[in-house]
Amino acid sequence: MSPADRVPDVVIGRIPLYLRTLSQFQAQGIRITSSKELAAVLGTSADQIRKDLSHFGGFGKQGTGYHISYLVGQLKRILHADREWEVALVGAGSLGSALLNCKEINRRGFAIVAAFDRDPTRIGSQAGGVTIQDGRHIEDEIGLRNIKLAILAVPGPAAQQVADTLVASGIRGILNYSGLALRVPEEVMVQDMDPAAHLQRMTYYLG
C-alpha cells in the first residue's frame, strides 16, 4: 500500500470506539443503527463517522442504516480483533494486578499470558490466572512465545530500561502506564495511558 492510501492514524484511533459502542448496542439486542445514533452516543458527528468508515468501503446504504452484526464483524476484521492476541505485562503492583484481573480486556480479545516483576515478594504469586515471573526472564519468555504486545505498568524511573528490554524481545506495541515518555525505535508503537495528561486535556477547557 502506498502512503497515500494509508488511513490516517487518528481515524484508526476512533475505530475501536465505534466497535465498542456497536458491541454495546448488540449486547442490548439492537440490530440496526445509523451514523446519527452512533454519533449521539459517541459525542461526535454523523458526518465524521460516515467519513471514517468510508476509508474501508461502504457498510450501509443511505437511509437504511447499518446492520450492527455485519459492521461489528467488519470492524473486528479491520482491527485484527477477530483473533485473540497474547499480551505480556511488566509490573505486577496494584495497577498491574488490576489489569491482570480485568475481564473487560480479555472479553475484547486480549489474553495476558505472561507477567513479570522484579520484586521477590511478588515473583511466584498468581494474579488473573498467571504466575508472576522474575523480570530477568522477559526476553526468553516473550521471544519463545512470540508475543508482540506488552503492557508496561512499572513506575516511571524503571520504565525506559524495561521498554528497551521489551523492544529487544520482539515487542511491537506497548501500552504505557508508566507516565514516562518512552524512546523506542520507529517500528515500535506506544500508546500512553496517562491519567494526568488526560485530566490536563480537560482542565485546559475549565480554567
Place this chain on the structure above:
Amino acid sequence: MSPADRVPDVVIGRIPLYLRTLSQFQAQGIRITSSKELAAVLGTSADQIRKDLSHFGGFGKQGTGYHISYLVGQLKRILHADREWEVALVGAGSLGSALLNCKEINRRGFAIVAAFDRDPTRIGSQAGGVTIQDGRHIEDEIGLRNIKLAILAVPGPAAQQVADTLVASGIRGILNYSGLALRVPEEVMVQDMDPAAHLQRMTYYLG
C-alpha cells in the same frame, strides 16, 4: 474567543505530553532543548511541535532552542496546571485503589479528595489518604466541595448511571475507566482510558 480562534482539540491533547517530556528533561537537569530533540523523544516531528506551540505564541527563537523552565511554566499556565485540581473518584475496587495510591497523578497537580463505592465492605476504609464514602453521598459531597473533575472506575454496567449522577453533581470532566461509551451533555467532557481500545489501535498495524 470566536470558534475560528480556537486551538484544535487534537493540539490540546498533545500539550500535556510536551509538558510531561519537558518536565522529565527538567528533572534530568537539562535547561535548554529544541523542537528536534523533543520530537525525537516524542516520536513526532519538529515541525509538528513548532506548529502546535505557535498556536499559543512564540516560545523560542529559531536556532536558540527553548528555555525549558520558561516553557514548562507557560504550558502549565495554558493547561491550567499551575494550580491543584480536586478530583472525585467513583469505584474503589482494585483499579480505583491503584489510582488513589498513584503518586504520579498527585505530583502533576491532581488531588483525589473524595472517593465513593457502593460496596459496604469498602465504605469507611482508607486508600491514598481518603476515606471511601457511600456512593449515595456523591451529589452532596461533590456539590459542596464544588469539584469539577471525576475519575469513573466502576465496571461497565453501572457506569452510565454513575456518570448521570456525576453530571447532576456539577462534574465537567470525566476520566472514564469503565470501558463503556458514556452519554453526557455537550458541556461535559469525557476522556476514555480504555486499554482494549488502545491495544486495538496497535493491532490494526500488526495484522
